[in-house]
Amino acid sequence: CQPSMDNVSMQKYFTLSGLNYAAQHRIVLFALTLLCYSVIWMVNAALILTIIVDRKLHEPMYIFLCNLCISGLYGTVGFYPKFLLDLLSPSHIISYTGCLLQSFVIHSSSGSDLSILTVMAFDRYVAICYPLMYHSVMTRQRITLLVAFSWLLPLFCMFSNMMSVFQIKLCGSLIPKLYCSNSLISKLACNVSMANNSITYFNIVIYSFHLLFVLWSYLYLVHKCLGSKENRKKFSQTCVPHLVSLLNFCFAVLFDMMYSRFGLGMLPLGMQNFMAIEYLVIPPIVNPLVYGFNLTKIRSRISGLWRSKKRASCDMLPVKHGIIRDVVS
DSSP states (O other): OOOOHHHHTTOOEEEEOSOOOOHHHHHHHHHHHHHHHHHHHHHHHHHHHHHHHOGGGOSHHHHHHHHHHHHHHHHHHTTHHHHHHHHHOSOOEEEHHHHHHHHHHHHHHHHHHHHHHHHHHHHHHHHHHOGGGHHHHSOHHHHHHHHHHHHHHHHHHHHHHHHHHHTSOBSOOEEOSSSOOHHHHHHTBSSOOHHHHHHHHHHHHHHHHHHHHHHHHHHHHHHHHTTOHHHHHHHHHHTHHHHHHHHHHHHHHHHHHHIIIIITTTSOHHHHHHHHHHHHHHHHHHHHHHHHHHOHHHHHHHHHHHHHHHHHHHHHHHHHHHHHHHHHO
């Protein structure tokens, strides 16, 4: 029988049903998840601090890269702490407000990732196609506006989406996923919300234009760089890492969309969960590593810090040995 509207409209808690493993598997999964989260923080924090500390890296490309890493950390904060607690808890519930907040953080982070990648594509387009005008185009004010755009737009889009979900009446409380998602909360609605559908399609259109611009800019850059050896070198040094990040992001979002639309009940639980969290695991690790290894300035800066640290430790050895000799004598 259909539940009454008075009972279903005031849901206080949701149950996350994606985590259905034996107790011994959860301990292993907890250790692996904690290790993964620690690695994500280490590699992203190392790149962010390197860019902030070194004034030579205060250039548009590195500023945007720093924001990409911050966005990755921001998104993982919405998932990993709650997931780690669920691995240690027999019940996997989340409050209605907490569910909406988790969905907002995770999805605004993915939107910010795409906005930042779009801004980075524009930066590379100007740098390669109009090198003489680069510094007059990429002024400090324009960089500030682009960074603000890459954060405020996704926050506004996801906040609007969250508010449209907040007002709907729900007929269920079971979310078949490891974390909350606006699309899955909407599926629990008693009636289809026109406002929610309109805002969802509006957001899809906005980010489709983002993706089309990135694809167009890189097709144009490939065509432009084919005729010049210098441009080919510049493209391989600065654009290839960006393309890797973009492809990584697209595959991750594709997995999540496949999971939300088609994956439920058709695949093993482990595969479903991987599809659901792939963009919260792979991109935050791969992005800083790809840029750290491929961008010469960052690689040389990190290796220089490592060499100076190693040299300092070597310089301390004679002092320690001398102290030991004095004590022994």
